[in-house]
Amino acid sequence: MPALASWPKPRYTGRIMPALPTAILFDLDDTIIQAYAKPEEAWWRLLERFRGELPDDADRFARMHRAILEEGRTFWSDPVKAARWRLDLAGARRLVVRRALARLQLADDVLADRIGDAFTELRRQEYKLFPDAHDTLDRLRAAGIKLALVTNGAALTQRAKVVRFDLEHRFEHIQIEGEFGKGKPDPEVYIHVLGRLGVPPQACWMIGDNVEWEVVMPQRLGMRGIWYDPHGMGLPADSTVRPDRILTRLGELLE
Ligand SMILES: [Mg+2]
Structure with missing residues:
Protein backbone atom coordinates (compact mmCIF):
# COMPACT_ATOMS: atom_id res chain seq x y z
CA MET A 1 0.00 0.00 0.00
CA PRO A 2 1.48 3.40 -0.94
CA ALA A 3 2.16 5.93 1.77
CA LEU A 4 -0.74 8.23 2.42
CA ALA A 5 0.98 11.25 0.88
CA SER A 6 1.34 9.51 -2.46
CA TRP A 7 -2.37 8.82 -2.94
CA PRO A 8 -3.76 10.93 -5.76
CA LYS A 9 -5.63 13.99 -4.59
CA PRO A 10 -9.39 13.49 -4.81
CA ARG A 11 -10.76 15.26 -7.84
CA TYR A 12 -14.42 14.99 -6.94
CA THR A 13 -15.74 18.17 -5.50
CA GLY A 14 -19.37 17.30 -4.84
CA ARG A 15 -21.65 14.35 -5.21
CA ILE A 16 -20.45 10.80 -5.77
CA MET A 17 -20.03 10.32 -9.52
CA PRO A 18 -19.89 7.19 -11.66
CA ALA A 19 -16.62 6.61 -13.52
CA LEU A 20 -18.21 7.67 -16.80
CA PRO A 21 -21.75 8.57 -17.88
CA THR A 22 -23.86 7.57 -20.90
CA ALA A 23 -23.27 10.91 -22.64
CA ILE A 24 -20.86 13.84 -22.36
CA LEU A 25 -21.41 17.32 -23.76
CA PHE A 26 -18.36 19.47 -24.46
CA ASP A 27 -17.98 23.20 -24.84
CA LEU A 28 -15.64 24.23 -27.70
CA ASP A 29 -13.80 27.49 -26.98
CA ASP A 30 -11.26 27.23 -24.18
CA THR A 31 -12.35 23.64 -23.52
CA ILE A 32 -11.46 21.68 -26.70
CA ILE A 33 -9.43 24.49 -28.25
CA GLN A 34 -7.52 27.35 -26.68
CA ALA A 35 -9.25 30.40 -28.07
CA TYR A 36 -9.83 33.46 -25.94
CA ALA A 37 -7.80 33.00 -22.77
CA LYS A 38 -5.34 35.60 -21.42
CA TYR A 127 -6.51 28.93 -31.91
CA LYS A 128 -5.07 25.57 -31.06
CA LEU A 129 -6.28 22.25 -29.77
CA PHE A 130 -5.59 21.41 -26.16
CA PRO A 131 -2.94 18.70 -26.50
CA ASP A 132 -5.05 15.81 -25.19
CA ALA A 133 -8.36 16.83 -26.80
CA HIS A 134 -8.45 14.48 -29.81
CA ASP A 135 -7.10 11.54 -27.84
CA THR A 136 -9.61 12.02 -25.01
CA LEU A 137 -12.57 12.36 -27.38
CA ASP A 138 -11.51 9.31 -29.38
CA ARG A 139 -11.06 7.17 -26.30
CA LEU A 140 -14.41 8.24 -24.85
CA ARG A 141 -16.12 7.43 -28.12
CA ALA A 142 -14.35 4.08 -28.32
CA ALA A 143 -15.71 3.38 -24.82
CA GLY A 144 -19.23 3.81 -26.23
CA ILE A 145 -19.99 7.20 -24.74
CA LYS A 146 -22.23 9.51 -26.76
CA LEU A 147 -20.55 12.86 -27.35
CA ALA A 148 -21.98 16.23 -28.30
CA LEU A 149 -20.35 19.60 -28.95
CA VAL A 150 -22.36 22.57 -27.67
CA THR A 151 -20.93 25.95 -28.55
CA ASN A 152 -22.03 29.57 -28.51
CA GLY A 153 -21.04 31.94 -31.28
CA ALA A 154 -21.61 32.65 -34.95
CA ALA A 155 -22.37 29.83 -37.38
CA LEU A 156 -19.51 30.58 -39.78
CA THR A 157 -16.85 31.20 -37.13
CA GLN A 158 -17.69 28.12 -35.08
CA ARG A 159 -18.22 25.83 -38.07
CA ALA A 160 -14.79 26.87 -39.40
CA LYS A 161 -13.21 25.80 -36.09
CA VAL A 162 -15.01 22.43 -36.23
CA VAL A 163 -13.58 21.81 -39.71
CA ARG A 164 -10.10 23.22 -39.02
CA PHE A 165 -9.65 21.04 -35.91
CA ASP A 166 -11.14 17.89 -37.44
CA LEU A 167 -13.96 17.62 -34.91
CA GLU A 168 -17.00 16.84 -37.01
CA HIS A 169 -16.74 13.05 -37.01
CA ARG A 170 -15.85 12.95 -33.32
CA PHE A 171 -19.34 13.98 -32.16
CA GLU A 172 -22.75 12.47 -32.58
CA HIS A 173 -24.30 15.92 -32.43
CA ILE A 174 -22.84 19.40 -32.91
CA GLN A 175 -24.94 22.35 -31.86
CA ILE A 176 -23.79 25.88 -32.68
CA GLU A 177 -25.67 28.88 -31.33
CA GLY A 178 -25.68 30.69 -34.69
CA GLU A 179 -27.19 27.64 -36.40
CA PHE A 180 -29.59 26.55 -33.66
CA GLY A 181 -30.86 30.04 -32.84
CA LYS A 182 -30.30 29.90 -29.09
CA GLY A 183 -27.19 29.84 -26.96
CA LYS A 184 -26.07 28.66 -23.52
CA PRO A 185 -27.26 29.06 -20.84
CA ASP A 186 -30.76 28.92 -22.34
CA PRO A 187 -32.20 25.60 -21.03
CA GLU A 188 -33.63 24.87 -24.48
CA VAL A 189 -30.09 24.46 -25.76
CA TYR A 190 -29.50 21.57 -23.38
CA ILE A 191 -32.98 20.09 -23.72
CA HIS A 192 -32.51 19.92 -27.49
CA VAL A 193 -29.10 18.26 -27.21
CA LEU A 194 -30.41 15.65 -24.76
CA GLY A 195 -33.28 14.93 -27.14
CA ARG A 196 -30.90 14.46 -30.06
CA LEU A 197 -28.74 12.06 -28.04
CA GLY A 198 -31.77 10.31 -26.55
CA VAL A 199 -30.47 10.43 -22.98
CA PRO A 200 -32.00 11.75 -19.75
CA PRO A 201 -30.15 14.59 -18.00
CA GLN A 202 -29.17 12.31 -15.12
CA ALA A 203 -27.08 10.22 -17.52
CA CYS A 204 -25.19 13.20 -18.86
CA TRP A 205 -22.19 15.37 -17.99
CA MET A 206 -21.48 18.84 -19.36
CA ILE A 207 -17.86 20.03 -19.48
CA GLY A 208 -16.79 23.62 -20.04
CA ASP A 209 -14.83 26.60 -18.80
CA ASN A 210 -17.79 28.91 -18.14
CA VAL A 211 -19.33 28.13 -14.75
CA GLU A 212 -22.63 29.89 -15.39
CA TRP A 213 -23.21 28.29 -18.78
CA GLU A 214 -21.65 24.89 -18.30
CA VAL A 215 -21.95 24.10 -14.61
CA VAL A 216 -24.85 26.03 -13.06
CA MET A 217 -27.49 25.56 -15.76
CA PRO A 218 -26.68 21.89 -16.51
CA GLN A 219 -26.88 21.13 -12.77
CA ARG A 220 -30.23 22.92 -12.57
CA LEU A 221 -31.48 20.64 -15.33
CA GLY A 222 -30.33 17.49 -13.54
CA MET A 223 -27.03 16.95 -15.36
CA ARG A 224 -23.58 16.92 -13.80
CA GLY A 225 -21.66 20.12 -14.36
CA ILE A 226 -17.89 19.73 -14.73
CA TRP A 227 -15.74 22.82 -14.73
CA TYR A 228 -12.68 22.85 -16.97
CA ASP A 229 -9.94 24.99 -15.44
CA PRO A 230 -6.92 24.43 -17.71
CA HIS A 231 -4.86 27.26 -16.22
CA GLY A 232 -5.52 26.13 -12.64
CA MET A 233 -7.08 29.46 -11.67
CA GLY A 234 -9.52 27.95 -9.18
CA LEU A 235 -12.95 29.36 -8.46
CA PRO A 236 -13.14 32.83 -6.90
CA ALA A 237 -13.19 32.61 -3.09
CA ASP A 238 -16.72 34.02 -2.95
CA SER A 239 -18.13 31.70 -5.61
CA THR A 240 -21.21 29.73 -4.58
CA VAL A 241 -20.91 27.42 -7.60
CA ARG A 242 -20.15 23.79 -6.77
CA PRO A 243 -18.99 21.92 -9.84
CA ASP A 244 -19.42 18.15 -9.62
CA ARG A 245 -15.82 17.89 -10.66
CA ILE A 246 -12.97 20.17 -11.71
CA LEU A 247 -10.55 19.18 -14.48
CA THR A 248 -7.27 20.82 -15.40
CA ARG A 249 -6.77 18.37 -18.30
CA LEU A 250 -9.41 16.64 -20.39
CA GLY A 251 -7.46 13.39 -20.14
CA GLU A 252 -8.30 13.20 -16.43
CA LEU A 253 -11.71 11.91 -17.51
CA LEU A 254 -10.08 8.59 -18.40
CA GLU A 255 -7.71 8.22 -15.47
MG1 LIG B 1 -15.77 28.13 -23.42
Missing part, protein backbone atom coordinates in the same frame (compact mmCIF):
# COMPACT_ATOMS: atom_id res chain seq x y z
CA PRO A 39 -6.72 38.72 -23.15
CA GLU A 40 -4.27 40.99 -21.27
CA GLU A 41 -1.28 39.30 -22.84
CA ALA A 42 -2.87 38.99 -26.31
CA TRP A 43 -3.91 42.65 -26.48
CA TRP A 44 -0.47 43.81 -25.36
CA ARG A 45 1.18 41.76 -28.08
CA LEU A 46 -1.26 43.09 -30.67
CA LEU A 47 -0.82 46.72 -29.66
CA GLU A 48 2.95 46.34 -29.96
CA ARG A 49 2.39 45.94 -33.70
CA PHE A 50 0.71 49.34 -33.79
CA ARG A 51 3.35 51.12 -31.73
CA GLY A 52 4.27 53.42 -34.61
CA GLU A 53 0.68 54.69 -34.82
CA LEU A 54 -0.06 54.96 -31.12
CA PRO A 55 1.20 57.32 -28.40
CA ASP A 56 4.84 56.40 -28.07
CA ASP A 57 5.50 57.10 -24.41
CA ALA A 58 5.28 54.01 -22.22
CA ASP A 59 2.71 55.43 -19.86
CA ARG A 60 0.21 56.36 -22.56
CA PHE A 61 0.74 53.04 -24.32
CA ALA A 62 -0.08 51.23 -21.07
CA ARG A 63 -3.16 53.43 -20.59
CA MET A 64 -4.37 52.48 -24.06
CA HIS A 65 -3.93 48.79 -23.24
CA ARG A 66 -5.84 49.24 -19.98
CA ALA A 67 -8.61 51.24 -21.69
CA ILE A 68 -9.23 48.48 -24.22
CA LEU A 69 -9.43 45.81 -21.52
CA GLU A 70 -11.74 47.95 -19.38
CA GLU A 71 -13.99 48.86 -22.29
CA GLY A 72 -14.08 45.17 -23.22
CA ARG A 73 -15.12 44.14 -19.72
CA THR A 74 -17.84 46.79 -19.64
CA PHE A 75 -19.01 45.80 -23.10
CA TRP A 76 -19.35 42.10 -22.26
CA SER A 77 -20.84 42.60 -18.78
CA ASP A 78 -24.32 43.25 -20.16
CA PRO A 79 -25.74 39.76 -20.83
CA VAL A 80 -28.32 40.96 -23.35
CA LYS A 81 -25.76 42.86 -25.41
CA ALA A 82 -23.26 40.03 -25.02
CA ALA A 83 -25.74 37.51 -26.42
CA ARG A 84 -26.16 39.67 -29.52
CA TRP A 85 -22.52 40.61 -30.05
CA ARG A 86 -20.95 37.20 -29.53
CA LEU A 87 -22.47 36.43 -32.94
CA ASP A 88 -20.29 39.25 -34.34
CA LEU A 89 -17.05 39.19 -32.37
CA ALA A 90 -15.16 41.19 -35.01
CA GLY A 91 -17.76 43.96 -34.90
CA ALA A 92 -17.69 43.94 -31.10
CA ARG A 93 -13.91 44.34 -31.05
CA ARG A 94 -14.07 47.29 -33.42
CA LEU A 95 -16.56 49.00 -31.12
CA VAL A 96 -14.49 48.30 -28.01
CA VAL A 97 -11.34 49.79 -29.57
CA ARG A 98 -13.27 52.81 -30.88
CA ARG A 99 -14.53 53.48 -27.35
CA ALA A 100 -11.08 53.03 -25.82
CA LEU A 101 -9.48 55.46 -28.29
CA ALA A 102 -12.27 58.00 -27.77
CA ARG A 103 -11.83 57.76 -24.01
CA LEU A 104 -8.18 58.73 -24.41
CA GLN A 105 -9.09 61.65 -26.71
CA LEU A 106 -7.55 59.78 -29.64
CA ALA A 107 -10.78 59.07 -31.52
CA ASP A 108 -9.89 57.56 -34.92
CA ASP A 109 -12.45 55.01 -36.13
CA VAL A 110 -10.36 53.87 -39.08
CA LEU A 111 -7.38 53.07 -36.87
CA ALA A 112 -9.68 51.54 -34.23
CA ASP A 113 -11.21 49.20 -36.79
CA ARG A 114 -7.79 48.15 -38.09
CA ILE A 115 -6.68 47.35 -34.54
CA GLY A 116 -9.92 45.47 -33.81
CA ASP A 117 -9.64 43.45 -37.02
CA ALA A 118 -5.97 42.68 -36.39
CA PHE A 119 -6.92 41.31 -32.98
CA THR A 120 -9.63 39.11 -34.51
CA GLU A 121 -7.04 37.76 -36.97
CA LEU A 122 -4.44 37.24 -34.23
CA ARG A 123 -6.92 35.19 -32.22
CA ARG A 124 -7.94 33.18 -35.29
CA GLN A 125 -4.33 32.36 -36.11
CA GLU A 126 -3.59 31.29 -32.56
